[in-house]
Amino acid sequence: MLKLVSNGGAVINTDDFYIVQKASGIDELIFNISVHDENYPKIIEEAVVEYEQPYLVKAIDAGMQMAKVKCQLNLDELKADMNPNYTNNNAALYETISGVLPSGWTFFDHSFSEAEQTIEGGYTAFDIIMECMDAYKVVFRFDVKRKRISSYHLDNFEPLGAFASGDLNLREINYKGKSTSFYTRLYAYGKKGLSFEDINNGKPYVENFQYSDKVVCAYWQDDRYEEKKDLLDDAKERLKTASIPERSYECTVVDLAKTNPDMYSFQDFSLFSVIKLIDEIKNISINYQVVEYWEYPFYPEKNVVTLSSTAPKVQESVKDIKNEITNPNSGFWSVMNNAISSATDWITGVNGGYVIFHKDENDVPYEILIMDTPEIEKAKNVWRWNQNGFGHSLNGYNGPYDLAMTMDGSIVANFITAGTMLADRIKGGTLELGGKENGNGVLQMVGTDGKQIGKWDKDGIEITKGSLSGTSITLGGENDQNGKARLMDSAGNEIVRLDKNGVYAKGKYVCASDKYGRSIEISEGAFNIRAKDGSFAGRIFAISNSWVRIEAGENVSVLMLGDLGCFRINAKTLEVDGALGKTGRAEFSDGTYLDFHCGILSGGNTKEGAF
Known part of the structure; x- marks a missing residue:
């Protein structure tokens, strides 16, 4: 059973739980509990729940009867201290991890990584461990109870x-x-344009044709690499994954x-x-x-x-979007730093330029020009700055200016590199999030109370408030194979499932007709036919594995017995093609007779005897 360690402690009397062991090492414990349980009020966010390992309650989703509680492995001890100016001085994995662990913790390196990487920035011990996953291409497992951390290389x-x-x-x-991120040739560069060309047979790229022999190129730059061999090794490792x-x-x-x-x-x-x-x-x-x-x-x-x-x-x-922006070692900042370095070279005059104060007929300057030649008439690359704004032209002084910021607050640009952008609304044709070095993109919707009400990320779309509407929805297909739609109750139990096998539902399924004013309701294993006002009109259901009963109102029923090959009708009258079947006896002059019930022969007495 589960044990609540904090808030006075208690035994959580449920075996309805599971543990999600994740590749990130941050395992999850998920369980369901009745909201009427005496210990439910003690289960709050950040409470400690234990089953072999300690977990922290991170999310509670409660309905009228049941609550689903999601917990995460308790690694807070690794987050207790911050080192604002951390550097591992280009060290190997073992030295990096061992150097930041709190007292009493032990690191076991089963990856046998010998690579040396540089990790710098403001980090806790937990942050550094997460950075090592990417830098050294390893995974970790945490044993919090015994204060042990183990690393592994998946290829081992x-x-x-x-x-x-x-x-x-x-x-x-x-x-x-x-295969959306598929490529077979990777051009890789490190800090200040570092290349492994001279240790790779004169090639600034690596190739891998394990799946296809076609050449598909990609570019990768990461300023954390200062050694050619490390850059070459990791380029091969990266390509190994991308080439299939x-x-x-x-x-x-x-x-x-x-x-x-x-x-x-x-x-x-x-x-x-x-x-x-x-x-x-x-x-x-x-x-x-x-x-x-x-x-x-x-x-x-x-x-x-x-x-x-x-x-x-x-x-x-x-890692989330905030970490990508604030972490100086992230792929995002690798792109950002390259953009800053390039911009610095241009602005500081590394690539040349002439500054001209453009004057009017009274010799009064009214705009500043920065050009590729000292003559306005000959210039092609022109920066022009006056009281109306500033802009850049590739076609001379008279433009057009495809990059500009004007006094009315407008910005015209082809590409903007930014860390954080605050906007009231964004309009355009395509919104692209994530990809390549920026990792997986995330689109978050937040309510007026600051809480997340929706999210769209690599795992799909999650909506916690509001509705999803549209004209059509397609599940499954060529890549995803068999699609599936599931409707869950507040406790996480499946109540409706739509998949390749059909529709399964706990409850009612109703199909209504406006034309005839009736509906068919499938519930409790029966087809119930109801009138427009909801009153009962008929029913079809199985009373055993071989008997099927059809009812129409209270006085008419049809019983089909498959095993006996029998067909029974219970009714006061029977009509066929407008003819009403009668009940009675037909007598003949020779003394024989036949008995009828609702027009169906039910018995009699003939020359052969009674039947």
Whole structure:
């Protein structure tokens, strides 16, 4: 069971929880609890909940009956102290991590990384560890109870015989594949244009044709690199990932190693383990790495694993937009610093230029000109600044000025590089967020109270307030394969599911007709026909595995018994093609007779005898 450590302590009486083991190392604990539970009032944000490891409550989503509580591994001890001017002086991974850990913590380097990287800026120990994921291409696991941190290189994990297939342990499989960031040749540069050309056979680029033999080029610059060999090694590593499509599987598996360890102990699906996936639909069998693992301690048959053919970009899952802007070592600031350096060279005269004070007929200056020649008539590149504004022209003094800032507050520009932009509204044709060195883009919607009400990021669209509307919605298809739509209640339980198998719903499904003024309601396993006012008009339902009953009002019913091959009608009258069936006896002169009920022969007495 779960234990509430803070707020007076308590035992949380639920086994309805699971642990999400994440590639970032920041694991999550998620559980459901009744809002009427006596301990529910103690469960508040930042409360400490423990199950093998301590977790902090980070989000609570409560409805009328149940609440879903999301917790994150408690790493606050690593965030307690800030070093505003930190530098690791271009050190290896072990020296970097060991040098910043609080007293009592131990670091175990299972990655055996020998690369030396520079990390500088204002950081806590936790921030530095997160930076090391990107800088040294490693992942971390945290054991907070024993104050241990372990690092791993994903390439060091080897297949140990575990596999997943539909015949044995695979219950559900969802495939995702994309090649939007695909390239096979990478031009890489470090600080001040550093290139590895002279140690790479005269080539300023690296190539990898493991998936395709076509040449697709990309450019990468990162000012953190000061050594050619480190730049070359990381360029190869980056290209190794980019030169194959990103493929991932989300699988619901029977965790046989947990449910039957004596027979299936080799079926290890733990985080980062390499397993062979047998995809019978695509007719492929390939090794994939577990990059996320949902573990239900008390219900291992519900465990879920996410498999990927590429190393997870763990640094992107723990950095947000604010970190990209404020972190001087981020990819964003690498781009920004290059822009600043280029602008500095231009403005300080590195690339030449002439400053002219343009005067009127009275020899009074009225504008400043900065040009590529001292003669106005011959100049092509012109900066022009007067009381109406300033602008730049590539076509001489008379323009046009495609870059300008005018006195009415207008700015005309083709490209703007900025850290933070505050605006009332942004209008245009295309809004592009993230990509390349800026990582994964995020679009956040915030209410008047400052709280997030919606988010659009690499994981999809999340709306916590308001509605999503439009003319059409498409789920699944060529890359995402089978789409799925799910409707959950406030406790996180599925109540409606729409997938390739059809529609599944707990509750009612209603199909109404304005033309005939009736509706069909599917609920509790029956088709109920209702009038426009909602009153009962008829019903079709199964009373057993082989008996089906059709009712019309209170006095008419039809019973079909499949096993007996029988068809029964219960009614006061029966009409066929306008003819009303009668009830009575037909007598004949020879003394024989036939009995009818609602026009159907029900018995009689003939020469052969009574029946």
